[in-house]
Amino acid sequence: MIPDYIYDIPSLMSKSDLESIFELATTLPEDSNILEIGCFLGSTTCTLKEALPNSILHCVDIWQDEKHSKYLLGKDRHFVNEEITSNKYTWHQNTKHLQNIFTYQTSSLQYQSDTKFDLIFLDGNHQYENVISELVKFKKYLKPNGILAGHDYGFEPTSKAIIKFANNNNLAVWTKNDNVWYYKPYMETPQ
Numbered sequence: 725m726i727p728d729y730i731y732d733i734p735s736l737m738s739k740s741d742l743e744s745i746f747e748l749a750t751t752l753p754e755d756s757n758i759l760e761i762g763c764f765l766g767s768t769t770c771t772l773k774e775a776l777p778n779s780i781l782h783c784v785d786i787w788q789d790e791k792h793s794k795y796l797l798g799k800d801r802h803f804v805n806e807e808i809t810s811n812k813y814t815w816h817q818n819t820k821h822l823q824n825i826f827t828y829q830t831s832s833l834q835y836q837s838d839t840k841f842d843l844i845f846l847d848g849n850h851q852y853e854n855v856i857s858e859l860v861k862f863k864k865y866l867k868p869n870g871i872l873a874g875h876d877y878g879f880e881p882t883s884k885a886i887i888k889f890a891n892n893n894n895l896a897v898w899t900k901n902d903n904v905w906y907y908k909p910y911m912e913t914p915q
């Protein structure tokens with residue numbers, strides 16, 4: 725179960741989104757390597773770590789005081805007012821009780837690692853070209869059977885990029901009743 729403190733972290737994730745992330749993470753091996761792109765103030769980070777306490781989590785964000793504004797209101801998300809900005813100091817306040825977390829203050833396309841991941845969760849820059857570039861890049865960072873997933877399915881242009889990449893790579897997009905998505909290999913139904 726998701727501990728209550730996570731719901732108090734200002735976030736762009738709905739309760740259902742966080743539950744879907746928690747559920748997805750619990751399907752993975754306990755000692756998984758996880759990569760999170762776009763950590764904001766830590767609600768997804770904490771959810772992943774609470775689901776898999778023995779995992780190793782790489783957290784990548786530019787943490788450049790990105791402001792999240794009113795367009796998110798009314799979407800079953802926490803109220804994130806315009807004064808709340810994305811910075812590493814606030815993220816650290818929310819996540820410093822967690823172990824085996826490595827932070828990289830850089831853009832997703834600059835980040836490099838030799839680690840292969842069981843789960844990569846994308847929630848950074850949602851512009852079409854950036855999402856496509858991240859999908860192409862990070863598919864290569866997965867272990868065999870690793871899961872590529874993210875947030876903001878149902879919002880454009882993110883959905884368009886996710887579907888385009890799926891079609892080009894024989895993948896099916898899975899979602900629950902929220903904005904979290906993940907890929908599974910697409911399989912034809914036997915005739």
Ligand SMILES: C[S@@+](CC[C@H](N)C(=O)[O-])C[C@H]1O[C@@H](n2cnc3c(N)ncnc32)[C@H](O)[C@@H]1O
Nearest residue numbers: 735736762764767768785786810831832848849
């Ligand atoms: C939608 S928020 C992430 C919300 C987060 N998952 C949560 O739990 O609340 C997007 C985050 O992506 C970061 N970001 C924006 N562009 C980025 C990039 N090119 N690379 C990495 N992070 C980026 C922003 O600083 C911001 O913190």
